[in-house]
Amino acid sequence: xxxxxxxxxxxxxxxxxxxxxxxxxxxxxxxxxxxxxxxxxxxxxxxxxxxxxxxxxxxxxxxxxxxxxxxxxxxxxxxxxxxxxxxxxxxxxxxxxxxxxxxxxxxxxxxxxxxxxxxxxxxxxxxxxxxxxxxxxxxxxxxxxxxxxxxxxxxxxxxxxxxxxxxxxxxxxxxxxxxxxxxxxxxxxxxxxxxxxxxxxxxxxxxxxxxxxxxxxxxxxxxxxxxxxxxxxxxxxxxxxxxxxxxxxxxxxxxxxxxxxxxxxxxxxxxxxxxxxxxxxxxxxxxxxxxxxx
Amino acid sequence: xxxxxxxxxxxxxxxxxxxxxxxxxxxxxxxxxxxxxxxxxxxxxxxxxxxxxxxxxxxxxxxxxxxxxxxxxxxxxxxxxxxxxxxxxxxxxxxxxxxxxxxxxxxxxxxxxxxxxxxxxxxxxxxxxx
Amino acid sequence: xxxxxxxxxxxxxxxxxxxxxxxxxxxxxxxxxxxxxxxxxxxxxxxxxxxxxxxxxxxxxxxxxxxxxxxxxxxxxxxxxxxxxxxxxxxxxxxxxxxxxxxxxxxxxxxxxxxxxxxxxxxxxxxxxxxxxxxxxxxxxxxxxxxxxxxxxxxxxxxxxxxxxxxxxxxxxxxxxxxxxxxxxxxxxxxxxxxxxxxxxxxxxxxxxxxxxxxxxxxxxxxxxxxxxxxxxxxxxxxxxxxxxxxxxxxxxxxxxxxxxxxxxxxxxxxxxxxxxxxxxxxxxxxxxxxxxxxxxx
Numbered sequence: 001x002x003x004x005x006x007x008x009x010x011x012x013x014x015x016x017x018x019x020x021x022x023x024x025x026x027x028x029x030x031x032x033x034x035x036x037x038x039x040x041x042x043x044x045x046x047x048x049x050x051x052x053x054x055x056x057x058x059x060x061x062x063x064x065x066x067x068x069x070x071x072x073x074x075x076x077x078x079x080x081x082x083x084x085x086x087x088x089x090x091x092x093x094x095x096x097x098x099x100x101x102x103x104x105x106x107x108x109x110x111x112x113x114x115x116x117x118x119x120x121x122x123x124x125x126x127x128x129x130x131x132x133x134x135x136x137x138x139x140x141x142x143x144x145x146x147x148x149x150x151x152x153x154x155x156x157x158x159x160x161x162x163x164x165x166x167x168x169x170x171x172x173x174x175x176x177x178x179x180x181x182x183x184x185x186x187x188x189x190x191x192x193x194x195x196x197x198x199x200x201x202x203x204x205x206x207x208x209x210x211x212x213x214x215x216x217x218x219x220x221x222x223x224x225x226x227x228x229x230x231x232x233x234x235x236x237x238x239x240x241x242x243x244x245x246x247x248x249x250x251x252x253x254x255x256x257x258x259x260x261x262x263x264x265x266x267x268x269x270x271x272x273x274x275x276x277x278x279x280x281x282x283x284x285x286x287x288x289x290x291x292x293x294x
Numbered sequence: 295x296x297x298x299x300x301x302x303x304x305x306x307x308x309x310x311x312x313x314x315x316x317x318x319x320x321x322x323x324x325x326x327x328x329x330x331x332x333x334x335x336x337x338x339x340x341x342x343x344x345x346x347x348x349x350x351x352x353x354x355x356x357x358x359x360x361x362x363x364x365x366x367x368x369x370x371x372x373x374x375x376x377x378x379x380x381x382x383x384x385x386x387x388x389x390x391x392x393x394x395x396x397x398x399x400x401x402x403x404x405x406x407x408x409x410x411x412x413x414x415x416x417x418x419x420x421x422x423x424x
Numbered sequence: 425x426x427x428x429x430x431x432x433x434x435x436x437x438x439x440x441x442x443x444x445x446x447x448x449x450x451x452x453x454x455x456x457x458x459x460x461x462x463x464x465x466x467x468x469x470x471x472x473x474x475x476x477x478x479x480x481x482x483x484x485x486x487x488x489x490x491x492x493x494x495x496x497x498x499x500x501x502x503x504x505x506x507x508x509x510x511x512x513x514x515x516x517x518x519x520x521x522x523x524x525x526x527x528x529x530x531x532x533x534x535x536x537x538x539x540x541x542x543x544x545x546x547x548x549x550x551x552x553x554x555x556x557x558x559x560x561x562x563x564x565x566x567x568x569x570x571x572x573x574x575x576x577x578x579x580x581x582x583x584x585x586x587x588x589x590x591x592x593x594x595x596x597x598x599x600x601x602x603x604x605x606x607x608x609x610x611x612x613x614x615x616x617x618x619x620x621x622x623x624x625x626x627x628x629x630x631x632x633x634x635x636x637x638x639x640x641x642x643x644x645x646x647x648x649x650x651x652x653x654x655x656x657x658x659x660x661x662x663x664x665x666x667x668x669x670x671x672x673x674x675x676x677x678x679x680x681x682x683x684x685x686x687x688x689x690x691x692x693x694x695x696x697x698x699x700x701x702x703x704x705x706x707x708x709x710x711x712x713x714x715x716x717x718x719x720x721x722x
Contacts, residue, residue: 300619302619305692308618334601335601338597338598339595339597339601341619342594342597342620343619343620344600344619344620344621345456345601346454346456347622
């Protein structure tokens with residue numbers, strides 16, 4: 001059964017490997033160039049001498065020019081955010097829906113293997129492909145993003161979404177959603193569409209409605225002279241809201257933020273939520289496969 | 295060894311067709327004492343027919359005393375059928391040939407001949423019953 | 425010993441429509457049963473319920489006394505082949521055999537290799553690149569190499585050309601001859617079934633209309649031809665159809681004994697005519713014919 005599951009997952013695995021290889025050629029080269037630019041623009045030495053984004057603005061501008069020339073002005077990071085979900089959807093959805101459509105489920109389910117075992121084998125093998133591919137993608141994205149972290153940190157949404165353990169959680173949630181929608185919708189095209197839409201819904205709800213509330217954000221506010229140490233992306237803080245009034249208006253300047261040391265707590269919480277969603281969907285898939293007819 | 299064939303249009307049950315073919319082969323000397331009949335599996339695979347049909351035909355041949363089944367080996371011809379029919383009566387055969395020639399001269403074709411023969415057979419059976 | 429397949433009061437509805445209802449059957453070991461009926465009569469539904477691909481809405485199905493598809497052991501006893509002979513098209517024939525071997529503890533690899541070699545189907549070919557007849561044979565090989573005690577074939581030859589049909593059925597029947605496999609096969613083409621099967625089940629509009637040994641059925645049913653507007657002779661169990669003109673009355677009947685009335689002549693009925701008569705008979709309930717009289721034609 002294991003060999004069969006692997007053989008049936010192989011095309012998806014090859015696709016995932018091709019995706020990783022394609023990403024690697026771009027991200028490794030771009031990451032390397034950015035690292036070199038950190039040095040050549042003098043940004044690294046300016047920052048390590050205790051400078052901030054404001055005081056090193058010339059060097060930062062030069063660095064961003066290099067970044068833009070590499071990306072051609074495209075928001076590459078925003079595209080990379082989509083990858084975990086797409087990976088999960090395209091590996092997870094076909095597992096059941098393709099077999100239902102091609103009638104091969106009737107072949108698979110009349111071998112001397114119970115449906116439960118069959119499903120476990122298919123999900124574990126395909127799930128491993130997702131995990132391995134996603135870990136490789138995360139490593140590549142982290143390498144590429146490293147130099148930008150120096151300026152923007154990794155806690156603001158774009159950096160947060162492509163680094164750490166959160167991408168893996170989203171890949172697994174998309175994978176499980178694909179499997180479940182596949183067995184319930186039973187037709188490929190709508191199954192893919194519904195899975196993608198469902199995935200983005202889950203992602204938007206977590207990112208925009210839940211993430212900011214994992215822990216109560218901290219607030220700094222002042223009138224007149226600013227404190228010497230302010231929360232900033234370069235320190236790894238997530239600046240959620242900045243209220244800067246007109247100078248001389250008498251209103252305080254307010255910064256609401258999540259401090260850098262909460263990064264892994266947030267990542268762990270978000271991974272927990274996405275894995276719980278995945279587990280629920282996988283459980284529902286089992287229930288469906290066992291109770292429902294093919 | 296004989297090869298079976300089937301005539302799906304004959305209306306004769308399949309197993310009877312097999313029985314008739316063995317009996318015919320015995321009459322014309324194509325099968326002799328000690329000869330083996332095709333294995334059930336061979337008949338089934340070559341004609342694509344139900345194995346139970348072949349078994350039924352073989353059982354009937356056996357119960358008629360014409361063959362004997364040796365478990366695990368096959369079915370063998372047990373007796374010589376006395377050559378009393380077609381081959382043994384050249385006089386009858388000559389008269390039938392003459393009749394066929396005469397009928398052809400009258401313009402009858404093969405189907406007409408068969409029909410005429412069947413009708414004569416039928417009448418004689420009916421008279422026998424009456 | 426439990427019957428290879430037994431269904432009791434079996435029914436399955438899809439939405440508000442019953443595809444099959446009040447179906448009771450018992451398949452005898454070693455028999456080859458033809459399940460016939462028009463399209464939409466519930467044949468596929470019955471067979472899929474029997475192998476556990478569908479779950480019953482009411483009633484039960486058992487295979488050798490066990491509910492189907494609940495354990496690996498129960499699955500191993502049944503070979504099922506769907507009408508479209510599904511195969512993973514992207515896999516080679518060799519891959520498919522390896523799959524069968526991996527998923528079936530009772531797998532007979534030598535048989536599978538030998539049979540495909542006999543048919544000249546190369547193991548390196550992708551399933552999607554084979555002809556329809558070859559795909560059917562590969563799917564059948566996968567089913568037979570499992571060495572099932574019960575073989576369930578859903579419209580197995582409907583999509584095949586005459587030569588492929590013949591080869592396919594020869595493979596099935598040779599397996600039955602070799603191993604005594606019980607076979608249930610459905611078809612809406614009756615003409616070819618007479619030589620292949622020994623038992624007949626007729627399904628019409630989701631219900632069993634006839635169930636019995638074919639020899640027995642043919643023995644019990646006759647066409648009666650008699651004078652115009654004559655009432656049927658006595659001693660009939662059931663009149664299936666009646667067609668009468670001024671000069672002649674033609675009946676299709678189930679006999680209870682010999683017809684004594686000299687005004688009526690009897691003629692044998694072909695299996696196809698018999699099936700059609702039952703499918704057209706509005707009063708036909710379930711008619712089950714005991715199998716004790718196998719061989720009564722002799």
